[in-house]
Amino acid sequence: MSSRRSHSRHSSASRITEEEINELVSKLQMMLPDAPISRNSRVSARKVLQETCSYIRSLHQEVDDLSEKLSELLASTDTDSAEAAILRSLLMQ
Amino acid sequence: MQALHFLQALARIARAAPKPAHSARTRQIRHAAYASMAHSSRSSRRTWSRALLHRLRQRQQQRPGRLLTVRRRVRIVTPITSRPEEPARAETLRQLVPGGRGMEYCNLLEETADYVQCLRAQVQLMQTLLDAFSS
Numbered sequence: 768m769s770s771r772r773s774h775s776r777h778s779s780a781s782r783i784t785e786e787e788i789n790e791l792v793s794k795l796q797m798m799l800p801d802a803p804i805s806r807n808s809r810v811s812a813r814k815v816l817q818e819t820c821s822y823i824r825s826l827h828q829e830v831d832d833l834s835e836k837l838s839e840l841l842a843s844t845d846t847d848s849a850e851a852a853i854l855r856s857l858l859m860q
Numbered sequence: 861m862q863a864l865h866f867l868q869a870l871a872r873i874a875r876a877a878p879k880p881a882h883s884a885r886t887r888q889i890r891h892a893a894y895a896s897m898a899h900s901s902r903s904s905r906r907t908w909s910r911a912l913l914h915r916l917r918q919r920q921q922q923r924p925g926r927l928l929t930v931r932r933r934v935r936i937v938t939p940i941t942s943r944p945e946e947p948a949r950a951e952t953l954r955q956l957v958p959g960g961r962g963m964e965y966c967n968l969l970e971e972t973a974d975y976v977q978c979l980r981a982q983v984q985l986m987q988t989l990l991d992a993f994s995s
Binding site for chain 2: 783787788791792794795798816819820822823824826827829830831833834835836837838839840841842857
């Protein structure tokens with residue numbers, strides 16, 4: 768049984784089959800936000816990659832936004848409030 | 861664990877005195893987010909996580925306020941240019957995934973899947989924290 772390892776060595780005569788590529792592409796497709804429920808719907812690899820790029824960009828943006836909001840949260844936490852006490856005890860673990 | 865690492869980093873940032881400016885703290889949190897992703901046990905063996913850590917360290921060594929990262933020497937491996945069977949979109953993906961430029965197409969797809977999963981987990985973690993303390 769051919770192994771599923773696709774870590775190619777430096778002998779780049781790839782043993783990677785088109786089937787393996789398709790499998791990886793459909794795995795990516797399943798991770799996208801509006802992944803089709805039916806497994807039969809075939810989206811082109813090009814489209815999957817395109818949407819993956821958009822998805823990654825939006826995730827990067829979310830990290831930026833959430834960092835901003837968390838920064839505000841840390842700043843606004845009043846030293847005596849109940850939330851501050853909870854936050855402190857959570858973070859001190 | 862990704863969550864633990866991030867919480868510990870947040871704790872350090874929260875305790876910092878004197879209190880940093882808002883923009884500096886935002887940068888630190890963002891830095892902690894990506895560092896936590898790279899350090900999570902699942903991903904520490906991945907090429908993208910090593911590349912990401914490398915990039916983060918480079919950024920830290922620069923003077924604060926400089927936004928551009930200077931690429932000194934990323935890898936010895938020459939970047940793999942598009943092969944005929946590779947979709948043109950792979951080039952953009954290579955730029956988005958840390959370390960993507962040196963990867964074989966097949967590895968790129970695998971690494972992308974792992975990277976996306978880590979990104980999602982990090983976003984969910986941060987959102988959960990915000991929700992927990994913003995009510």
